[in-house]
Amino acid sequence: MADGRRRRDAKQARRDAKRRQSRAQPPDTAEEVSLIGEVGQALDGGHPLKILNLVSTLILGTTAQPLQPSEEQPPTTGELVAALIDLQGAETTALLAVLGDMLIEDNGLRAQCRRAADERQDSLPDWLADLNRTTVHRAVRMTFGLGEGHELLVGARFTDGQEMTCVVYIDHSESPRVGDAFFVPDSIDAVLAVAQANNTDPDVSFAEVDVSNARAGLRQALDNPLSLLAVRDSDTWPACRALVQWLAQLMPAGGGNGYPVPMDSAKGDDA
Template sequence: RRHPFPAWLARLDEIRPVRAVQMGHLLGDGENIALGVDLPAGEMTVLVYVDHNMGTVVKDAFVIDRPIAEVVGQLDSLSAESAGETFTRELTLADARAKIDEAVQFGRITYPPFETETWPAVRPLVEWLLSLMPAGGEGYEADEVDSDQIEALTGRVMASPHARGLRRGRDSDDADIVETLLWLAAQQLGGDPLRWSPVTVEIVLLDLIPRKIVADAAYLRRVPAVMRHVVAFAHAERGIPKHLTADTMAAVEEFESQYLEEISTPRRQGPEALLERMGVLPPLDGDTAGDEESPSLADADYSFFLELMENVVGGRAAMTSLDDTPLPDEPLDLSDVPGDVHDRVRGVGARVDEAVAALFSEHAVSPELRTAARRILARIAAADSAIFRRKASDTGAAAAVLWIAGSVNDVFSASRSGVTVGAMMAAFGLKGSPSQRAQPMLRALGVPVPQEWDRTLGDRGLLVSAERRELRERWESLREMG
């Protein structure tokens, strides 16, 4: 370097974070945390933006060569027109460290990562400053919202004046849609089922529902109408000003037509949707005209797909020794399950057995799928028996277990078995999607919910023979192609 280094670089031991300020908005999409830093010859401010809609993650950060009082004053003046909507509060250095560190760490496992002109370039500086701050503060950790709480909250929404106009008949999906929307907000948008903003409306309508929810067309078309009632209830509960509620309602109106178009066109769901966004898979409709750079499987790195397939069965060693011996017709094994939930687990298992018999009686997969579902049920009960101590219906639990077993074995397809997820739910007398009911069970099985589940559990002992045979054949074909 020809130009001189700043003189304070030789006096790093004199640098100290001295103040932290949190600045945010009532709708809670994100917030700035400003760190005031004393330098050997002056002051600077590090401004960290934390996004709560993407999972409480650092989305950007800046180094500003100004004292923190000046930076905070400028930001407050910019938000003066929104008086009453924004807040500015002092944080202890320990709390600021805990919050920023949590958001930085979550960002490390977020894909695709957030990248700007300054982030993650300044991450080493941010992490170094955090190391100079006191530990033991309070982060963003919130109480986990479980299925019982969501069910109770759904009941409150449906019984409130804000539900006027929602359908309550036996053939109506509205209550299930309310529950689905609350689950998505709780699991995917920062943990609060009642936090709704124009941004969260856009994310739910244009990404989460089309990508994650498997339901019939009538159910999906009804979502925007039901969402308006959920927003009205949520904002009344949170005391949100009427003009912000109007802005959020306007967002539903703005994105509704695009949402309806999205759900009526071919689209990938689950992990395939993530792979398409990563550029590993081409668009489902195959329309790549005019885009010479569009990714295709012909250009793919086959080692990536090989590894994905190997992980489905537990790794490369498990794949190389994979056979297609049928799973035995074995009973539900509760030897590792606490005794006080045995009766409840047996009741759920009986409902699963009945559904398998009703749905797959004419398919060779039936006895193997029943065994896979029993094994999954037993593992869930052994890992988190509290799931079966909660006041929830055996029917809903059984639907979630069978959905997990059927998903890992790819049986819910009109072309493969003639049985869809909708048909399975109907067999249980339920409507909508079972994915929300399955969240605590997936967590018990080691799935990092609420991250995207790739429909695998990494254990060949939970796969029926046909699925293992197809996986092995596809794996061998990919090896030859690669």
């Protein structure tokens, strides 16, 4: 099968999964919803991914941009945290609690968020109160025939039983790097079933991956610069970068330098 066909099929699979993600999220209202309002809606029985995606976007939006002059730089993450600490309420407590886990690149600021959240008396959902006990239980690699890239599906489960799936496209055109990523508020079993049912390419295969090996491969891809070519047509990456990094931290270590990506996958792995 031609190389261009494989890329089109891979993009279609990602679009199908993203549409599944959109259907699972509450519909947008005509009016712009405030940050506090969005968090409040998520706390009122919404899926954890609503807040997690929001916080990941906030982290990206308050991260210094290397190519921008100093006067055009966004407010810092530290300034965001200070503003949240000054504003009392269950919504800001929830944001601080998530930041207290997700700010993996700034231990000092992460500890500050945790202290601020712990000092408050606001009641948080079980999944959020025990966010650091979220587990990653399964990883599956979707490989394309020529090995120009692959998708890694990672399944996570919160302490209240809710699940989410991270779908990461890892580009191998140069050194492995993340070309796109998004999250689906559903189990990896359900997401994988959709991907397998929609796949029409006999050169695409699905293979189980040891979670620790998947962690090593994912961290290796995250350490490389963003693939700007893929980012141009993505509405979820790099907005979810902090969330992907956090998920990688939850995965068990011990996978060495990553897993091998075969140039032509064994047909026995096909689903």
